[in-house]
Amino acid sequence: MTYTKRVDGRKIEELRPMEAKAGVVKNANGSASFKIGKTWAIAGVYGPREVVPRFMANPRHGILRCHYTMMPFSGSGERIKPGRSRRAQEISMVMEQALAPVIDLSAFPNSVVDIYVELPQTDAGTRCAAISAACMALADAGIPMKDMVSSVAVGQVDGMVVADLNYNEESYPAIVSDIPVAMLHNSKEISLLQMDGEISKEDLLKALELAKVATEKVYQLQVKALKEKYALNNEEN
Amino acid sequence: MSELLVQERNVVVPGEALAQGMDFLPGDNTYREKDQIYSKVLGLVSVSGRVIKITPLSGPYLPKTEDKIIARVIDITISGWRFETATAYSAMLNVRDATTRFVKKEEDLSQILSIGDYAVVKIVNVTSQNLIDLTMKEPGLRRISGGRIISINSQKVPRVIGRQGSMITLIKDKTGCDITVGQNGLIWIKGTSEGELKAEKAIKLIEAKAHLEGLTEKMERFLGESA
Numbered sequence: 001m002t003y004t005k006r007v008d009g010r011k012i013e014e015l016r017p018m019e020a021k022a023g024v025v026k027n028a029n030g031s032a033s034f035k036i037g038k039t040w041a042i043a044g045v046y047g048p049r050e051v052v053p054r055f056m057a058n059p060r061h062g063i064l065r066c067h068y069t070m071m072p073f074s075g076s077g078e079r080i081k082p083g084r085s086r087r088a089q090e091i092s093m094v095m096e097q098a099l100a101p102v103i104d105l106s107a108f109p110n111s112v113v114d115i116y117v118e119l120p121q122t123d124a125g126t127r128c129a130a131i132s133a134a135c136m137a138l139a140d141a142g143i144p145m146k147d148m149v150s151s152v153a154v155g156q157v158d159g160m161v162v163a164d165l166n167y168n169e170e171s172y173p174a175i176v177s178d179i180p181v182a183m184l185h186n187s188k189e190i191s192l193l194q195m196d197g198e199i200s201k202e203d204l205l206k207a208l209e210l211a212k213v214a215t216e217k218v219y220q221l222q223v224k225a226l227k228e229k230y231a232l233n234n235e236e237n
Numbered sequence: 238m239s240e241l242l243v244q245e246r247n248v249v250v251p252g253e254a255l256a257q258g259m260d261f262l263p264g265d266n267t268y269r270e271k272d273q274i275y276s277k278v279l280g281l282v283s284v285s286g287r288v289i290k291i292t293p294l295s296g297p298y299l300p301k302t303e304d305k306i307i308a309r310v311i312d313i314t315i316s317g318w319r320f321e322t323a324t325a326y327s328a329m330l331n332v333r334d335a336t337t338r339f340v341k342k343e344e345d346l347s348q349i350l351s352i353g354d355y356a357v358v359k360i361v362n363v364t365s366q367n368l369i370d371l372t373m374k375e376p377g378l379r380r381i382s383g384g385r386i387i388s389i390n391s392q393k394v395p396r397v398i399g400r401q402g403s404m405i406t407l408i409k410d411k412t413g414c415d416i417t418v419g420q421n422g423l424i425w426i427k428g429t430s431e432g433e434l435k436a437e438k439a440i441k442l443i444e445a446k447a448h449l450e451g452l453t454e455k456m457e458r459f460l461g462e463s464a
Contacts, residue, residue, distance in 0.1 A: 030295060048297050048325040059366060062325075102251070104277070107299060109366050111325030139251050139279045142296020142392065146268065146277060147252035186252055186275070226279055227248045230294060230448055 003158035020225035030141020034133035038123035043133035048111035062105030150218035151182035264290030298391035307419035328369035384427025391422035411460035
């Protein structure tokens with residue numbers, strides 16, 4: 001084991017500094033901004049509205065559509081080509097699947113709820129930030145949900161199980177694994193689990209235990225931000 | 238045994254536990270899982286007796302029968318009009334529900350309502366698939382001409398109207414405008430240009446502060462000041 005101290009000096013279970021705010025896009029039905037370290041996601045929710053193209057409509061319940069985009073200037077120098085890439089499509093799909101278990105659109109057949117997530121700045125963990133922001137935006141839009149979804153990455157860097165890897169850790173020159181996890185708050189069900197790299201079975205179980213603690217921290221912040229939106233108005237008077 | 242975990246008028250998030258035990262009953266926007274009651278939306282807690290319900294702070298409009306709404310004509314069909322209702326669903330108005338006079342077979346329907354017109358209409362029927370039927374044949378229901386239409390979140394409509402219409406009467410009196418509030422969140426204001434602007438500002442202010450108490454006094458002050 002050569003990796004004994006994390007590159008940015010955090011403790012193993014420590015997340016990067018987070019910041020969250022609800023209601024940042026006034027034109028949207030619901031919106032939220034979520035920052036974790038240098039990664040920053042802004043989510044806007046529109047709908048339920050009429051489905052275009054029509055063939056996608058489901059007469060039994062409303063559908064959820066995610067649109068994940070990294071802004072052209074968001075990376076570390078290289079310009080990101082705007083629009084749908086294979087990667088953006090995949091992340092949009094896993095976001096839909098991560099949020100689907102909590103939302104209840106049975107009262108809105110033949111309609112769609114669109115979530116647009118833009119990332120002005122990225123430093124690893126974008127899909128997790130995107131999911132956390134999207135869930136807050138859905139709550140802000142008043143979409144019926146049975147629970148909140150919080151997401152953060154865990155992983156293993158050269159034998160050390162850590163939470164919330166940044167880009168420098170992801171690209172550390174050793175055996176590294178990066179496991180984005182999304183978790184429902186009440187039931188602790190996992191709605192997103194992907195992995196890059198290699199990890200042993202024991203470490204994976206350890207990492208998933210760590211994910212419970214880490215997503216709980218994200219959840220606390222999400223709840224605080226949503227409640228603050230209405231408390232803030234109180235103070236203005 | 239049973240225990241309330243939140244207080245009246247608390248802000249709760251989806252999935253937040255509201256009560257423990259079987260003595261409480263889940264009301265609107267809540268659900269029970271095992272012996273706990275959870276919230277389903279972002280909203281304010283209101284407890285009445287054993288029933289816990291959540292008043293949403295935001296959210297989409299769900300069409301209900303008997304609701305008076307403001308809608309825009311988007312199409313003319315063989316037997317009536319199709320309206321956009323500020324929801325995911327369009328609504329149908331049949332010729333025989335549109336006017337009391339006899340409409341001849343070959344008559345041009347756009348003489349009565351043309352595409353782009355707004356109208357105050359009432360919902361007479363909603364199906365499980367949210368197909369909406371409208372009527373325009375009651376007093377107060379008509380085509381809209383002049384004035385301006387503004388849009389607010391439909392969950393804030395009850396606050397704009399106020400108890401027994403107290404709030405909306407206050408705004409009407411202070412601005413001299415004629416105001417019609419649709420349950421879908423569209424509001425028609427007609428009066429002098431200054432009056433319309435003032436009424437619009439007042440309604441937007443109510444929308445922003447709808448979750449607070451003592452709103453009528455606040456509005457009296459606001460409308461008094463700028464007069």
